[in-house]
Amino acid sequence: DADVTQTPRNRITKTGKRIMLECSQTKGHDRMYWYRQDPGLGLRLIYYSFDVKDINKGEISDGYSVSRQAQAKFSLSLESAIPNQTALYFCATSERAGRTMYNEQFFGPGTRLTVL
Amino acid sequence: LAKTTQPISMDSYEGQEVNITCSHNNIATNDYITWYQQFPSQGPRFIIQGYKTKVTNEVASLFIPADRKSSTLSLPRVSLSDTAVYYCLVGDIVDDKIIFGKGTRLHILP
Numbered sequence: 210d211a212d213v214t215q216t217p218r219n220r221i222t223k224t225g226k227r228i229m230l231e232c233s234q235t236k237g238h239d240r241m242y243w244y245r246q247d248p249g250l251g252l253r254l255i256y257y258s259f260d261v262k263d264i265n266k267g268e269i270s271d272g273y274s275v276s277r278q279a280q281a282k283f284s285l286s287l288e289s290a291i292p293n294q295t296a297l298y299f300c301a302t303s304e305r306a307g308r309t310m311y312n313e314q315f316f317g318p319g320t321r322l323t324v325l
Numbered sequence: 326l327a328k329t330t331q332p333i334s335m336d337s338y339e340g341q342e343v344n345i346t347c348s349h350n351n352i353a354t355n356d357y358i359t360w361y362q363q364f365p366s367q368g369p370r371f372i373i374q375g376y377k378t379k380v381t382n383e384v385a386s387l388f389i390p391a392d393r394k395s396s397t398l399s400l401p402r403v404s405l406s407d408t409a410v411y412y413c414l415v416g417d418i419v420d421d422k423i424i425f426g427k428g429t430r431l432h433i434l435p
Contacts, residue, residue, distance in 0.1 A: 252425040316368025
């Protein structure tokens with residue numbers, strides 16, 4: 210969805226480097242999420258934020274940190290990247306519950322990260 | 326969060342109706358059932374959501390029996406472009422920390 214953008218789209222880095230993945234949205238949604246996807250597997254939730262002051266750990270938060278700089282921006286950081294963090298990373302947004310008929314998440318195009 | 330079980334993969338042919346069933350025996354009273362579609366190297370895309378009985382939109386239908394312990398996504402007259410992974414999710418519409426499983430890899434053959 211063009212309303213949710215992720216930068217960079219592709220990144221190759223080395224073990225031990227600090228990496229930041231950025232997500233921006235123009236949908237005006239309160240809720241934002243970071244997922245990772247490994248080949249042949251489904252998406253796993255890393256962190257989620259229901260508003261600027263509310264950040265929560267997901268299933269696999271170890272080795273990751275996040276920052277919600279504004280309603281529209283949610284960044285994911287790998288403080289010291291390791292090879293098993295090589296994956297496809299997706300950002301998603303959703304409206305606050307009760308504002309829409311469906312509880313739908315809108316996904317960005319993904320960032321392919323390779324850690325050598 | 327309710328765990329879901331769905332087939333790992335399915336094959337079908339163009340023009341056929343495809344039904345993908347998902348089991349969610351531990352679904353809670355406040356949980357909704359949602360299906361997403363994901364094409365290679367793209368983020369998932371919402372298809373349909375329901376609570377009970379039948380829901381239909383321009384893309385698919387969702388059938389939910391009275392006990393809500395399973396649901397069936399129905400795709401009418403599939404085409405090659407429907408080849409994708411389909412995820413069944415169950416979660417509270419308020420606390421929407423939903424969990425994606427591995428999904429069903431649907432392969433449409435000509």
